[in-house]
Amino acid sequence: MALLLILTISHADQSHGSSLKHGRSKPGYGRKSHGSVHGIKGHGSNGRHMGHGRNKPPRFNLPIISGPPLDLSPIIGPPSTPTPTTPSGLQVGFYKGLCPNKLVDIEAALTTKVQEHFRKDPSILPALLRMQFHDCFVHGCDASILINGLSSEKTAGPNLSVRGYDLIDALKDIAEAQCPGVVSCADIIAIATKEVLRMGGGPNYSIQTGRRDGLISRAQDVNLPSPFLTVSETISAFNAKKFTTEEIVILLGCHTVGVSSCGFFQDRLYQGTTQFDPIMDPTLRKQLMPICPKGTTANNSTFLDQNSQSSNIVDNSFFVQILEQRGILPIDQSLARDPKTVSFVKQFAQSASLFNSKLASAMVKLQALDVLTGSQGEIRKTCNRFN
Numbered sequence: 415m416a417l418l419l420i421l422t423i424s425h426a427d428q429s430h431g432s433s434l435k436h437g438r439s440k441p442g443y444g445r446k447s448h449g450s451v452h453g454i455k456g457h458g459s460n461g462r463h464m465g466h467g468r469n470k471p472p473r474f475n476l477p478i479i480s481g482p483p484l485d486l487s488p489i490i491g492p493p494s495t496p497t498p499t500t501p502s503g504l505q506v507g508f509y510k511g512l513c514p515n516k517l518v519d520i521e522a523a524l525t526t527k528v529q530e531h532f533r534k535d536p537s538i539l540p541a542l543l544r545m546q547f548h549d550c551f552v553h554g555c556d557a558s559i560l561i562n563g564l565s566s567e568k569t570a571g572p573n574l575s576v577r578g579y580d581l582i583d584a585l586k587d588i589a590e591a592q593c594p595g596v597v598s599c600a601d602i603i604a605i606a607t608k609e610v611l612r613m614g615g616g617p618n619y620s621i622q623t624g625r626r627d628g629l630i631s632r633a634q635d636v637n638l639p640s641p642f643l644t645v646s647e648t649i650s651a652f653n654a655k656k657f658t659t660e661e662i663v664i665l666l667g668c669h670t671v672g673v674s675s676c677g678f679f680q681d682r683l684y685q686g687t688t689q690f691d692p693i694m695d696p697t698l699r700k701q702l703m704p705i706c707p708k709g710t711t712a713n714n715s716t717f718l719d720q721n722s723q724s725s726n727i728v729d730n731s732f733f734v735q736i737l738e739q740r741g742i743l744p745i746d747q748s749l750a751r752d753p754k755t756v757s758f759v760k761q762f763a764q765s766a767s768l769f770n771s772k773l774a775s776a777m778v779k780l781q782a783l784d785v786l787t788g789s790q791g792e793i794r795k796t797c798n799r800f801n
């Protein structure tokens with residue numbers, strides 16, 4: 415039975431991030447610079463690894479969305495608790511009939527290309543998930559992360575290992591060939607992310623479209639939570655975007671795929687550092703030490719989900735792992751230890767279906783975060799530059 419999902423995005427709050435307590439205030443993740451940590455083994459990364467974190471005070475105003483009533487599209491599983499909401503203005507099947515050849519199903523054409531790419535390179539899954547998160551958390555899901563330039567979001571420290579730009583460009587080429595000027599880059603990211611998530615074992619949900627591309631992309635606006643924040647600080651960062659604690663926990667469950675570079679977990683391994691984690695699973699510690707020797711800036715990485723059977727699969731084993739003290743990122747491990755989050759962690763670890771349905775709801779919400787719709791923004795001709 416398909417239940418309706420009520421989005422809980424409010425655009426009324428203009429004080430985005432002003433309550434963030436990113437007390438650690440150096441560049442990168444604040445606690446220390448990870449600029450010298452390079453490369454993601456086996457993931458073809460060549461970018462720098464600064465993680466998601468930044469700490470510039472936010473200063474931009476977000477648009478008040480007053481689009482048409484929300485399309486209440488069915489998704490699998492029960493919805494998250496409905497809360498009064500401002501409609502996002504998105505709808506399922508927005509592009510139907512919008513191409514010059516009205517029979518062209520551009521969403522299907524894009525999806526097919528995504529599937530081909532995933533079959534050749536499944537590491538596109540973590541890449542796009544991360545790209546989607548980074549895009550949506552800064553100025554909303556408006557493809558601002560794609561803009562090239564000396565001080566665009568891409569160039570900010572935490573663009574870290576964001577990858578997947580080439581696939582987005584290839585998808586945009588398909589869209590422009592069949593349907594010029596119609597399909598936003600923001601929707602291309604959303605459609606592609608949704609599809610790789612499903613192919614990687616995650617939930618299948620109806621993707622909403624109708625996003626427009628943003629006109630602003632500034633490195634200084636990139637203010638992503640750091641993996642070194644406490645659970646409380648992380649909750650504050652997400653509360654500023656109207657996410658509940660349960661939604662934060664399930665979204666961090668995206669760390670069921672992908673890798674982390676050494677610099678984000680190194681100090682948890684060794685006695686005498688402020689981050690030393692004495693209750694990390696000893697077997698895991700032994701495995702990680704040679705990958706990430708003390709005091710070095712090793713160009714090495716490890717899976718965020720340490721269940722070796724499913725490190726590349728979207729499933730709830732990440733939650734089982736962190737309950738066994740086998741988390742990699744400090745914030746991931748903290749979720750399983752903090753009284754505010756541990757009960758959610760246990761529920762998701764116990765129930766694959768709950769994991770799936772809550773992840774679907776949270777992804778719909780993330781992908782609708784502060785979107786531009788209607789006549790706002792633009793439809794970029796090329797994803798990496800403004801028209």
Ligand code: HEM
Pocket residue numbers: 454457462463464465466539540541543544546547574575577639640641642648665666668669671672673674675676678743745780
């Ligand atoms: C408090 C929130 C979050 C923090 C602090 C955080 C932090 C990080 C860090 C430090 C890495 C490793 C980066 C590197 O080594 O280069 C990472 C990787 C990743 N993150 Fe997050 N993250 C957060 C939320 C999310 C969310 C909400 C999603 C998905 C919607 C996500 C998806 C991913 C994925 C898939 C990877 C692996 C990337 C790859 O293998 O290429 N993260 N994250």
Ligand SMILES: *[C@@H]1O[C@H](CO)[C@@H](O)[C@H](O)[C@H]1NC(C)=O
Pocket residue numbers: 452453454455456459713
């Ligand atoms: C780090 O490792 C990756 C892949 O293993 C490699 O492509 C990259 O060149 C390395 N970077 C450095 C600075 O050694």
Ligand SMILES: *[C@@H]1O[C@H](CO)[C@@H](O)[C@H](O)[C@H]1NC(C)=O
Pocket residue numbers: 461462568569570571573574576
């Ligand atoms: C990410 O940022 C670094 C600078 O921190 C920059 O050198 C790199 O080109 C950026 N990556 C992309 C894909 O733009």
Ligand SMILES: *[C@@H]1O[C@H](CO)[C@@H](O)[C@H](O)[C@H]1NC(C)=O
Pocket residue numbers: 618619620
């Ligand atoms: C995924 O969900 C969509 C929309 O409900 C449906 O049309 C499609 O057939 C589903 N795909 C799979 C592989 O289950």
Ligand SMILES: *[C@@H]1O[C@H](CO)[C@@H](O)[C@H](O)[C@H]1NC(C)=O
Pocket residue numbers: 704705706707710711712713714
């Ligand atoms: C990277 O990890 C491998 C083991 O997987 C280890 O042999 C190597 O020394 C590590 N590199 C560095 C720079 O520590």
